[in-house]
Amino acid sequence: MRLPGNLYNAVKHHMSGHSEWHVARLNPAEFGRAGQAAINAARAKYPGVKCVKEAGAGEQFLEFHREMLRHFKWIVDDTAEPGFHFDEWTELPQWVIDRLEPGYMNGFLGAIPGFIAGPSVDALGAFVESTLHGITLYHGVHNTCHSVIAAAEAELYPGDSRRRDASMVEMREAPHNECFWSLHSWIDGMYAAWQLQHGIPVDVSPKPPGGHHHST
Numbered sequence: 001m002r003l004p005g006n007l008y009n010a011v012k013h014h015m016s017g018h019s020e021w022h023v024a025r026l027n028p029a030e031f032g033r034a035g036q037a038a039i040n041a042a043r044a045k046y047p048g049v050k051c052v053k054e055a056g057a058g059e060q061f062l063e064f065h066r067e068m069l070r071h072f073k074w075i076v077d078d079t080a081e082p083g084f085h086f087d088e089w090t091e092l093p094q095w096v097i098d099r100l101e102p103g104y105m106n107g108f109l110g111a112i113p114g115f116i117a118g119p120s121v122d123a124l125g126a127f128v129e130s131t132l133h134g135i136t137l138y139h140g141v142h143n144t145c146h147s148v149i150a151a152a153e154a155e156l157y158p159g160d161s162r163r164r165d166a167s168m169v170e171m172r173e174a175p176h177n178e179c180f181w182s183l184h185s186w187i188d189g190m191y192a193a194w195q196l197q198h199g200i201p202v203d204v205s206p207k208p209p210g211g212h213h214h215s216t
């Protein structure tokens with residue numbers, strides 16, 4: 001569901017670059033001329049962003065959304081929205097798990113410790129997102145959850161105006177949905193676990209927005 005008013009406005013303002021960042025990572029070979037033009041325009045704004053078929057894209061996915069989360073925490077602290085509670089998921093809620101393919105969650109949970117203990121944070125990100133690089137059994141919990149949450153909201157809250165401009169399957173709208181932040185908190189916890197296991201300092205403190213999430 002859409003974030004409440006003041007937070008929605010603040011996130012809409014500060015996170016407008018999210019969609020273009022994802023567009024910059026698309027594989028031009030899969031698109032026609034108009035799509036390729038959009039990808040090139042996005043890449044001009046986000047130089048250095050790796051295509052989803054390249055090594056390194058999984059790590060960039062984790063790092064980009066870590067930064068977004070830190071900005072979001074800052075926005076929550078800075079925005080008067082009485083009664084709002086940022087629900088930082090440490091596991092998926094049952095209503096999401098119930099809508100996954102049978103056996104998927106157990107398979108995912110069985111695989112993830114190996115990625116967290118493994119040497120490559122890029123492999124972890126690619127598996128979780130998943131990028132074209134990370135296509136193995138039980139990959140793509142991030143993409144799957146975006147779809148599952150969108151479908152669940154349509155089923156549970158048909159006609160509710162709080163679904164407007166907050167679709168979890170529209171890259172431009174998804175950050176306006178409170179589940180976006182909860183889901184990415186859960187994913188960020190896996191990134192933090194990898195960093196901890198590999199002796200890398202974890203910084204998830206609030207951070208003023210600005211820079212590359214903001215396209216206007």
Ligand SMILES: [Cu+2]
Pocket residue numbers: 018022065
């Ligand atoms: Cu994203």
